[in-house]
Amino acid sequence: MSDPRRVLLAGATGLIGTEVMRQSIDHPWLNLVALTRREAPMPRGARMEMMVADPSGWPEAVATIAPDAVICALGTTWRTAGSEQAFRAVDHDLVLALATAARDLGVANFVLISSVGADAHAKAFYLRVKGEIEAALTRLRLRRLDVLRPGLLRGKRGGDRRFGERLAILASPLTDRLLHGDKRRFRSIDARIVAAAAIQCANEKAQGRFVHDNDSIHRAARRLAGIG
Numbered sequence: 001m002s003d004p005r006r007v008l009l010a011g012a013t014g015l016i017g018t019e020v021m022r023q024s025i026d027h028p029w030l031n032l033v034a035l036t037r038r039e040a041p042m043p044r045g046a047r048m049e050m051m052v053a054d055p056s057g058w059p060e061a062v063a064t065i066a067p068d069a070v071i072c073a074l075g076t077t078w079r080t081a082g083s084e085q086a087f088r089a090v091d092h093d094l095v096l097a098l099a100t101a102a103r104d105l106g107v108a109n110f111v112l113i114s115s116v117g118a119d120a121h122a123k124a125f126y127l128r129v130k131g132e133i134e135a136a137l138t139r140l141r142l143r144r145l146d147v148l149r150p151g152l153l154r155g156k157r158g159g160d161r162r163f164g165e166r167l168a169i170l171a172s173p174l175t176d177r178l179l180h181g182d183k184r185r186f187r188s189i190d191a192r193i194v195a196a197a198a199i200q201c202a203n204e205k206a207q208g209r210f211v212h213d214n215d216s217i218h219r220a221a222r223r224l225a226g227i228g
Contacts, residue, residue: 006031007202008065010058011073013040013049015155016113019195024048027224030199033065035098055094056207059101069109069202084125093134094178097179103140111146111201112137113194116185116213118149138209145209146201148194148217155191185213196221 011017012034022034022043027220032048034040053061074095081087095112102110118130134147197212197220212220218219 004029004031005069005203006033007068007199008062008067008068008102009034009073010036010070010095011075011113012036013038014073014075014139015153015191016073016195016198017071018043019155019191020073020198021046021048023192023195023199027199029203033067035061035065041128048163058094058098059104060104062098062101062107063105066105067102067107069111070098071111071113071198071202072098073113074098075113087125088129091129092136095133096136099137099140099142103142107143109144109146109202109204110137110142111148111198113198114147114149115150118147124212137146142209144204144207146198146204147209147211148197149185149191149211149213150189150194150217151186151214152188153191153194154188182213187214189214189217193218193221200224 007030009020009032011015013036017034021032021034024030025043025045025047032046034048034050035058036050036052037055040050042048042050051061051065072095074090076087077088081090086150100109112134114134115127115130117127118134119127120131120135122131137145147185194217197217200220200223201210201212
């Protein structure tokens with residue numbers, strides 16, 4: 001059994017964050033602390049803490065929590081953000097502020113939930129912002145940075161999904177079979193698998209920068225379960 005590890009979770013109200021909280025119940029070594037902008041329901045039976053703070057005070061909150069690792073599942077949607085500036089404020093600026101505070105505190109592991117296709121030079125604004133924050137975190141020279149780039153996420157997200165995204169999920173059992181070779185990274189993936197991989201990455205010891213596509217995410221999740 002691994003030594004107890006204090007892990008800060010940012011983005012607890014989202015699809016991946018919710019799954020991380022649920023799965024933390026099964027791992028006694030994981031001492032989870034969710035840092036949120038507003039109160040969020042905690043899973044029944046969860047052994048965890050939650051700190052609610054305005055994003056402007058997150059650097060101080062990170063110092064108070066003093067985590068060994070950070071899982072950053074922060075992200076907003078166009079419907080919620082309403083503008084490019086508001087979207088960037090969460091998916092880039094707040095993520096960078098969190099990572100900078102973690103770096104300055106000497107946090108060992110930083111796990112970022114990004115997206116397949118993330119590229120700082122992408123034409124699509126969403127993918128460009130994801131690529132830009134990946135590049136910004138790389139420049140921070142964190143002790144260990146894991147970037148997870150899942151494909152289309154399957155899971156209960158509530159009313160935040162767009163109509164096109166819902167159709168893509170319904171069609172994914174068929175379209176996934178058509179994606180082979182390098183295109184496998186665009187296959188859909190269950191949010192539970194991504195959450196398991198994030199937890200595993202938060203407990204890894206090797207230093208450096210590691211980028212995970214769908215296949216690598218599956219392998220990390222299997223290591224957490226002790227079957228890979």
